[in-house]
Amino acid sequence: MKSVLDRNNFSEWYNEILKRAEILDVRYPVKGVYVWYPYGLKLRNLIYGILRALMDEEHEEVLFPLLIRRDELLKEKEHIKGFEEEVFWVTHGGTTELDVPLALRPTSETAMYPIFKVWIRSHRDLPIRVYQIVNTFRYETKHTRPLIRLREITSFKEAHTAHASRVEAEEQITKAIAIYRNFFDRLAIPYVITKRPEWDKFPGAEYTIAFDTLMPDGRTMQIATLHMLGENFAHTFDIRYEAEDGSSKFVNQTCYGISERCVAAVIAVHGDDHGLVLPPPVAPIQAVIVPIIFTSGADKRAEEVKEACNALYHELKGAGIRVFLDDSPDRPGAKYYYWEMKGVPLRIELGPRDLANDSCTFVRRDNFVKWRVPLTTAVPELIKTLDDIQYSLHARAREKLKIRVSDAAELKNAIDGIVALPLCDRERCGKELEETIGASVLGEVLYGAPRTFGKECVICAREAKDVLVARTY
RNA sequence: GGGGCAGUAGGGUAGCCAGGUCAUCCUCGUGGCUUUGGGAGCCAUGGACCCCAGUUCGAAUCUGGGCUGCCCCA
Structure with a gap:
């Protein structure tokens, strides 16, 4: 029968689900880097869409290069101490050795701040609030793990800000915490927020604040960090501005970021023995319609069911639902298992028996509750149900993080x-x-x-x- | 940071010690017939020895190197 998806062995469950739900293909032959399947990428893009919308309210998106000069990277002593063993180097162009080796960014402070120096001249140029979603590289020596410990983080969402005063920088940290809280709430991911101890702060920062969530095996995973940089990098990179009184002052900076661990958190926190359980706001497919029909013979009822499914599909789609009509020739049971694995929040079954009552059958992915819904109220009932599922998932996850x-x-x-x-x-x-x-x-x-x-x-x-x-x- | 184990078809396994003829299972692919409200059945058929070198008449098997994965301890 169906092979075991046992949440009690989290490590195995996690690897298995990434493969079966088609999130990541781990067979790429380079250590610590992986291939995104179409379904996984859709999930990822929906998750990032939420964050992007939140960030866009007060940040502007930019795009800095992947390559960083060796001398720039090494400027900030504390900073490089934290990363020097993890940097990938580009040393050759073709067969010619480069005069200046180039690093693949492990994070972008040293790529951005020399340019901040050029951009910032007057207090009128401040504050600067930018973010980018880029890949970063770290030569991880510990065991790599898909989405969690990577050599290529394919989508680091890093924000960098510069302010005229320390107070403004502190306020920015507060605002950023609010943004991240909002983000993880939308993913129904519970978290704790702590100020990291001195010995574990971001290299070069004055202090670091972090979000952690709880994984099913009882270990925590860091899912977001925020760093108060103060004037540390401003001194290193000589980022100054002319104040209103004509004096020259150093800027105060912050930076904060989230990696694809947020995708790992969605998978790990909500999943169960049947597979993924996706929060409706980020589910690539929010509802799947499974027609119950006899494929052999031109049964009149089969035609009616098909028509009803089609009508329902278009109605839901018109209402803005991400809906999929599974009219493949597989048996209904096989489809149920498949879509459960994929984490689709709601299944809608529609067969002759339902049709005789002008209704369809709803089945929730989170708790498998099943009930009959009149076709005329399918849209409002669906919208309400997706809200309920989101609420339940969040409550359930919070309950676990005690x-x-x-x-x-x-x-x-x-x-x-x-x-x-x-x-x-x-x-x-x-x-x-x-x-x-x-x-x-x-x-x-x-x-x-x-x-x-x-x-x-x-x-x-x-x-x-x-x-x-x-x-x- | 230290130690151990492993890599054979889409997935799971056997074979390796003792080199030769050899696979097997599946919810895998393809074709056909019959089925159809929770993973259908039968028949036919397809497909692999992680990579590179060495030893050898001959390597999945032995040797060396590489790559990748997993587990345990700090």
Whole structure:
């Protein structure tokens, strides 16, 4: 019978679903890079469409080159320290060795900021808020994993801003957090927001804020980061502006980004043993119509069913629904399994029995509830149902991301999921804790977690903050 | 960062130690007939030894290198 899609073995489930639901083909013969199938790309584009719309409200899209000069990349010392072991280099043009080696961008700060210097002259040029959706390259030495740990991130959605003052830069971080929250809410992906510890911030940043979600195996995955750069890069790249009073000042900068991990999150968080479960806003097909007909013989009823399916298809399509009419010769049961694998939120069955009642049958993908709907109210019922599904998915996912509050006494237990506890901000304590419990410190809680038990660091008993820990991807 | 295992048709496996004749299964492809409200059945047929080199009369099998994947530990 149908082979096992067991969510309890998440690793296996994940690889299997990417293949069977035709998201990614992992057989491309270069480590850490993968091929997008048409269906996977449609899903991806719908997800990005949401983010793009949100970003476009206050950012402008730009496109910077993939290649970065070696000397530019190496300018920011802290920054390059964080990346130097992960950079791919272009060293030759044909058989000629290049005078200046060129890096494939691991991220675009050092590509953009020399140009920011040229663009920014006066306070009137500020603020600058731009973003781009591009591929970035990192020579990952750990085990690569489709959509999660890649050597080519095919769609890094990175924003970069420059401001006249630090206050404005801080405000931009706040705004960006709101944008990202909005984005993940639309994907029905729950998250926690933390300020990363000093030792785990973005190289070159003053501080880093991150979104993490919970995967089915109890580990967290970072799905978005925001970095307060302050004047660090401005000094390195000499990005100054003339203020109203005629003085020359350095800009304050921020940058923030989301990779295709957001696609991985949609797949991993909502999926089940039957396959993908896609939130309606990003489902390439929101409803599939399965005609129940006898293909042999020119049964009169078969013709009527076909006509009814066609009429329904056009009505739904006209209402703006992404609908697909599966009139292939397969048996209905085979179609059910197929579309369940693909994560289509709603299935509409229409056969002679339904037609006799001027109705059709709705089946929800998220909970398999099945009911009969009059054809005359199919459109409003469908729209309402898609909303319900979205709401249920979000509620279900939130329910799974429950945070356990723990104190020092409980730390001997294996960490499963996200645990909140009091910890001071010294690196020594953080590292000691990580070693003791075999999990990572996500950082100080900014959103999504309850208060912890105490104010004393679980390691050294000094004054502490509320901190989240988890095993991570 | 350290260690281990593996790669045979679209997918899953056997064969490898001990070199030769050999596959097999499937919800795979193709054609045909019969079926049809939850993965239909029968018949016919197609298709592979990860890549490069070496050893050899002869390599899926042995040796070396490469590429790719998976697991465990830090």
